[in-house]
Amino acid sequence: MLIKNKNIVVVDYGLGNLKSLHNAFRAIGIEVIVSSNQKKIDNADGMIIPGVGAFGVAMQKIKTCGLFETINHFLYSQKPVLGICLGMQLLFEKSEEAVGVSGFSYFLGDVKKLSVENTKNMRLPHIGWKKLSQHEKSTPLFSNSILSHLFDQTQYFVHSFIVNPQNSTEILATSQYAKKEFACAVQKNNVIGVQFHPEKSRAPGLNVLKNFVDLC
Amino acid sequence: MRIIARVDVKNGFVIKGIHLEGLRKLGDPKLFLKKYYERGADEIILMDAVASLYDRNNLFDLLKSACEEIFIPVTIGGGLRTLADVKKALLSGADKIAINTAAIKSPKFISEIANSYGSQCVVASIEAKKINSNRWEAYIDNGREKTGLDVLEWATKLQTLGAGEIMLTSIDQEGTKNGFDIELIKAINDGVTIPVIACGGMGALSHIDSLCCETTPSAIACASVLHYDILTMQSIRERITYVNQK
Numbered sequence: 263m264l265i266k267n268k269n270i271v272v273v274d275y276g277l278g279n280l281k282s283l284h285n286a287f288r289a290i291g292i293e294v295i296v297s298s299n300q301k302k303i304d305n306a307d308g309m310i311i312p313g314v315g316a317f318g319v320a321m322q323k324i325k326t327c328g329l330f331e332t333i334n335h336f337l338y339s340q341k342p343v344l345g346i347c348l349g350m351q352l353l354f355e356k357s358e359e360a361v362g363v364s365g366f367s368y369f370l371g372d373v374k375k376l377s378v379e380n381t382k383n384m385r386l387p388h389i390g391w392k393k394l395s396q397h398e399k400s401t402p403l404f405s406n407s408i409l410s411h412l413f414d415q416t417q418y419f420v421h422s423f424i425v426n427p428q429n430s431t432e433i434l435a436t437s438q439y440a441k442k443e444f445a446c447a448v449q450k451n452n453v454i455g456v457q458f459h460p461e462k463s464r465a466p467g468l469n470v471l472k473n474f475v476d477l478c
Numbered sequence: 479m480r481i482i483a484r485v486d487v488k489n490g491f492v493i494k495g496i497h498l499e500g501l502r503k504l505g506d507p508k509l510f511l512k513k514y515y516e517r518g519a520d521e522i523i524l525m526d527a528v529a530s531l532y533d534r535n536n537l538f539d540l541l542k543s544a545c546e547e548i549f550i551p552v553t554i555g556g557g558l559r560t561l562a563d564v565k566k567a568l569l570s571g572a573d574k575i576a577i578n579t580a581a582i583k584s585p586k587f588i589s590e591i592a593n594s595y596g597s598q599c600v601v602a603s604i605e606a607k608k609i610n611s612n613r614w615e616a617y618i619d620n621g622r623e624k625t626g627l628d629v630l631e632w633a634t635k636l637q638t639l640g641a642g643e644i645m646l647t648s649i650d651q652e653g654t655k656n657g658f659d660i661e662l663i664k665a666i667n668d669g670v671t672i673p674v675i676a677c678g679g680m681g682a683l684s685h686i687d688s689l690c691c692e693t694t695p696s697a698i699a700c701a702s703v704l705h706y707d708i709l710t711m712q713s714i715r716e717r718i719t720y721v722n723q724k
Contacts, residue, residue: 279568279595285546315596385673385696387598387642390480391520418520418551420598462551462573 268475271306273333274298275323277315283346286461290472300332308478309336313348317373317423318360320348337368342477343453344408347421350448350455354425368453370428376421376439384440391416392458394446397433404434408454408473409447415466417458419446424457479690479718480521480697481711482553482675483514483704487537488527494705496653498605498621501527504705511544514704517711521551523576523601523645523699527620529557538570545571553601553645556620559583564591568599576645578603579618582625585639592640601675602641604629606662607649614662621649629662630669637670644670645699648678655681655702657688664693675699683709683717690721 272283274296287294294310295302303309311333313320324330337343337353345353352365357373365373376388394412396404404410412435419437424444427433434447434454446457454474460467485507486493492510493501504510511522524544526537541554554567555576564575575595581588581602591600605621606614606629614629633644646666648659658679667674673696676689680700689698703709 279573279599281545281569281571282573285571286549288546289549314598385671387673389598389643389673389696420551459551462549464549468549 268292268478269305269307270294270310270475270478271303271308272296272310272312273303273329275320275327275329277313277320277323277348279314280312282459283310283312283461286468286471287475290468290475292471292475298327298329300328303329303332303336306336306341308342308344308474309333311343311345311349311352313346313352315348316359317348317351317357317365318363320352321360321363321365324352334366337366337453340452342474344474345453345455346461347457347459350457351423351425353453353455354427357423359423369425369432369448369450369455371426373423374426375423376444377442386422387420388422388439389420390418391463392419392437392439392446394435394437394458395443397430397436397445403431403449407434407447407449408470408477409435409456411469411473412466417456417460417463417467419458421457425455479694479722480675481519481714481718482521482523482697482699483510483519483711484523484525484677484699484701485510485514486525486527486701487540490536492705493527494653494702497649498647498652507540508544510705511548514711515548515550518715519550519711520697521553522548523553523555525554525576526556538566541567541570541572555601555603559587561590561594564595568595574599574601574643576601576603578605581636581639582616582618582627585635588636588639588641592642597640597642600641601643601645602633602636603645603647604633604636604666605647605649606659608659608662612661612665614665617649621652630665633666633670637672641672643673643675643696645675645677646695651679652677653702654679655708657681657685658698660689660692663689663695667693667695673697681708683713686714686717687721690718
């Protein structure tokens with residue numbers, strides 16, 4: 263059954279595959295609005311920033327669509343925001359992927375390439391299901407977050423870059439690739455970012471989205 | 479190592495051949511896809527077995543309805559040759575696109591998809607047939623047509639063009655359940671730095687041991703062993719975990 267009273271917008275800035283997100287929300291009873299319309303975004307109860315592809319291209323497209331201010335305004339509105347994959351990376355200051363391009367700088371810190379030391383075992387993109395660990399400094403944050411049920415659960419990752427938050431208390435959870443730990447979820451106030459794809463991560467992933475809707 | 483359930487479809491039926499030939503009908507694709515999702519596959523690959531021969535892809539409706547209930551990554555391949563086809567596949571719910579024939583005919587197609595949708599969206603599919611020791615030739619149209627291309631050189635080129643993964647099918651081993659072409663997988667896995675999906679020949683748990691002794695691809699794609707209920711997803715996963723710990 264579809265729940266109509268929650269107004270969740272998935273920002274469509276012309277990049278990536280929004281059908282998967284649409285399907286995943288549908289499965290939890292939410293008909294999301296996929297839109298690039300400023301008014302629809304302003305009026306939403308919660309905002310999803312999706313994204314696959316490259317940092318530079320994404321920021322360029324957001325500006326071309328005239329959505330930079332709209333998204334930025336929403337970030338400071340106290341309403342819940344979820345950035346997924348590249349959609350989380352864009353919330354940081356800058357990325358090694360696109361030197362000279364500024365992100366939203368909501369989180370302090372930058373985006374770095376996963377370092378490849380041994381290409382035999384460590385290939386890029388990093389693709390696969392990985393366990394989440396609670397970050398040591400984020401205990402209360404994690405257990406009160408939309409990810410609290412994910413302790414020791416796996417989620418699906420596909421990425422070559424990772425976020426490097428300046429303020430480690432903003433790290434909700436970490437994961438590992440080739441025995442190297444990286445931040446895979448961050449939260450500051452009303453804004454949450456995840457490197458994995460909850461929309462592609464079975465029931466635990468759908469629960470992340472459901473918990474997000476409950477915040478809205 | 480990921481476990482990918484590979485489902486090949488022809489005219490609305492799941493089919494399975496040997497060496498990509500002599501196709502046998504096995505049943506309703508949607509039931510197979512749902513079953514593999516429920517049993518714990520890491521991903522699903524859905525291939526239109528004859529599409530590239532006839533210039534079409536009939537799987538969009540199936541993909542659309544399956545993706546409303548399947549929340550793991552889904553790759554679709556077979557007969558996709560334009561950016562419009564790719565867009566239609568993604569709008570139907572696919573996460574990645576497997577390209578073989580169209581890439582051989584126009585290599586820049588790989589770059590075009592990568593530029594529009596990101597490298598993670600592009601699975602370059604290679605059908606490899608052994609010529610002699612440590613040499614393989616790439617085939618198209620589901621193992622029917624030679625291309626004259628050396629598989630290792632082609633794989634390296636596909637990586638440069640922007641492919642995010644390589645799905646490597648051994649025509650010699652495909653459908654035989656006799657084990658992987660380990661030399662082939664090792665040669666390509668060592669030759670590229672993007673993830674490689676090993677496909678063709680998985681028939682017993684011991685095949686995982688012998689593969690992982692030599693090389694560790696990022697994923698294995700399984701068809702016959704799952705379609706004929708020879709192995710369970712669970713037993714394959716346990717074996718991979720066991721081999722990794724050794």
